[in-house]
Amino acid sequence: MVKRLLFAFACFVTLLIVSATTAYASYGIYVGSERTADGSVLIGGTGDEVSSHWLKIEPRQKHGPDETIEVGVTGEATFPGELIEIPQVEETAKYISMDYSDYEGFPAPLTNGGLNEHGVAGRDIWSPSRQALIDMTPEPQRGPNYSDLSRIAMERATTSREAVEIIGDLMDEHGYSTYGGNSHMFADNEEGWVVINFAGGEGLWVAERLGADEVRMSYPGYIGDIPEDYQDDPDFMGSDNLISFAEEQGWYDSDSGEPFNVHEVYGDQDAPMRSETVEEIEGRLTDMGSEVTVNDMMATVRDPIVSSDTNGYGQVARLTGDRRHDDLANLWVAPTGSVTAPFIPWYIGATEVPPEFGEHRYMTKGAASNFLNPDYQSQEATEFAGRTFKRLMYHTCEHPDKFLPEVNEALEAFEEDMLDEQQSVRDTAYALYNAGQEDLAQEYLTTYSTERAMEGLELGQALLGSIEARTEVLYGIREPEGDQINSDGETIDCNPAEDSE
Incomplete structure (x- = not known):
């Protein structure tokens, strides 16, 4: 330590x-x-x-x-x-x-x-x-x-x-x-x-x-x-x-x-x-x-x-x-x-x-001083993966000794499953390309990446819900001591040595 x-x-x-x-x-x-x-x-x-x-x-x-x-x-x-x-x-x-x-x-x-x-x-x-x-x-x-x-x-x-x-x-x-x-x-x-x-x-x-x-x-x-x-x-x-x-x-x-x-x-x-x-x-x-x-x-x-x-x-x-x-x-x-x-x-x-x-308003330049462009209404209504995993980071890094090992274990297991199937994905797509079915091959690759992305988001949601609930029971949600939400230099990390427990 x-x-x-x-x-x-x-x-x-x-x-x-x-x-x-x-x-x-x-x-x-x-x-x-x-x-x-x-x-x-x-x-x-x-x-x-x-x-x-x-x-x-x-x-x-x-x-x-x-x-x-x-x-x-x-x-x-x-x-x-x-x-x-x-x-x-x-x-x-x-x-x-x-x-x-x-x-x-x-x-x-x-x-x-x-x-x-x-x-x-x-x-x-x-x-x-x-x-x-x-x-x-x-x-x-x-x-x-x-x-x-x-x-x-x-x-x-x-x-x-x-x-x-x-x-x-x-x-x-x-x-x-x-x-x-x-x-x-x-x-x-x-x-x-x-x-x-x-x-x-x-x-x-x-x-x-x-x-x-x-x-x-x-x-x-x-x-x-x-x-x-x-x-x-x-x-x-x-x-x-x-x-x-x-x-x-x-x-x-x-x-x-x-x-x-x-x-x-x-x-x-x-x-x-x-x-x-x-x-x-x-x-x-x-x-x-x-x-x-x-x-x-x-x-x-x-x-x-x-x-x-x-x-x-x-x-x-x-x-x-x-x-x-x-x-x-x-x-x-x-x-x-x-x-x-x-x-x-x-x-x-x-x-x-x-x-x-895709692009959302979270942390996007100008979001605090402009209303949403109606053209982005449907996209903005969806859950933003970047924001979900930020929330997971904030809860996990509040007590990293407790939560980081289990988050890493889940993410690595999820990635290992995907790594194991990559050769099969490439072979399947190549067979379609080789048969002259370029549109079908691209549709297959798009569907594959999209499905895995949504599964990853679901995993993030499950981890977030679990860790947030246990944080409330075990530690409570820590209230800030200052009145400035923006950092003046210090940033959040998941180093266990910085555990606030």
Whole structure:
């Protein structure tokens, strides 16, 4: 208990250190194919934002030759900017993501990535730049923001390497609108990449390849030493000025004989490159050798060390070489923090999201000052999965020693049943595709994911009802002592060391 309390305190201190740059801390985890039990690549994580989140299946679309997309940030952002138009491509890919409604003057809907029909998965993770770069950020700034880059990568990339090249080209041509520094993690069934976009308005970016034998947690996104000929090295990419700009500022001397360490040169100078959280989780997964499973990745994303009320969702993608049909790839998504919410498998072939998992007014920007749009009346009338599992989280995390083990046991058993049936689901869908019944195959995958999602919601309702009733009998509903319902920094987590019992 003492060890866990000290570790939780260290995590809290780490978050405080970076709070001046970014209020919350999304994360991403990569496990290469030589580290997994079935030879797949695993990538998972979450997005942490004060906002509503909802599942979105964006279809493949064709676009006109003169069509453009609006990118950037508004004057309401922490670092004010101006929106600009950039060209859209002729055709964009189908992808699954969790969208959300509000962050720092960044136009909604926002995304941190997801999974596209080409089997490319993406995560978006904070990565604070050094203060001197933050101070250089022009006003107004122009260029795509982190969400624009993530969405465009999902729309266009056919490999994780191509996702990096797309982001680099966009920054080189159109600039970049920052909130203080950001990173991306991309993966396909062969490799992964970490990309860092730096503040400062100088177009600085760098990327490092993650191989088949690697484990990486971005929390925040980090890159260490890179070779000076990084642009000629297949394991690295970056802007042309990556090293030359650092030399101009006196932050690096190429004649010193010292390696160019990205974090030491461009990262937050008051924070370690790898936090204790990163060392703990990377070490835990590495110690599993070559036996990491999807279950292990789900358990890692669910760990209360990093899964809490700040999570908007949880995601896990298993990327394999089984490309019989693009529609057979799936993304496991928890509708809010997965510490008390189940992962549901959503297939690329699915065409609809049940209204319970779609957009609702809970935590949506503008909900407190506007009435409901009648167009959303029916959808809003349904139970919102995100809100249900938030309530379950709040009751569970009030007394985690008592309730968290049973919630985890139920969620893991539910997920285990779904994991066992995935091969059968893919085989059935493929047989329909192979017989030329594409519409029927997509209907089958849509029905499957929808039914499992509703079963997960029913499980959440049962757990919530049981735990709420026992909380009232065993402990009573604790009354708040203050008069401010909104937090001024402290957040809810399910760490047993914080049990209020």
